[in-house]
Amino acid sequence: MHRGWLDIGTAGRLTLTEQGREGLATAKEHMDRVRAELLGDITAEEYATAVSVLQRVTDNLAQGLS
Secondary structure, eight states: OTTSSEEEOGGGOEEEOHHHHHHHHHHHHHHHHHHHHHHTTOOHHHHHHHHHHHHHHHHHHHHHHO
């Protein structure tokens, strides 16, 4: 709210202001560029496999800690 990106709308819910929508769009553009740089030539299938394997590793770790 201190940056002017959020306002309190109806029913007391937070809503994005026009400045907030612009900031969100800028952040999305930035993240799209960063993601493209990081992934390089990694295919969507390879990425999905990596995420799946890492999720299983974290699940295994969580089970080992409980």
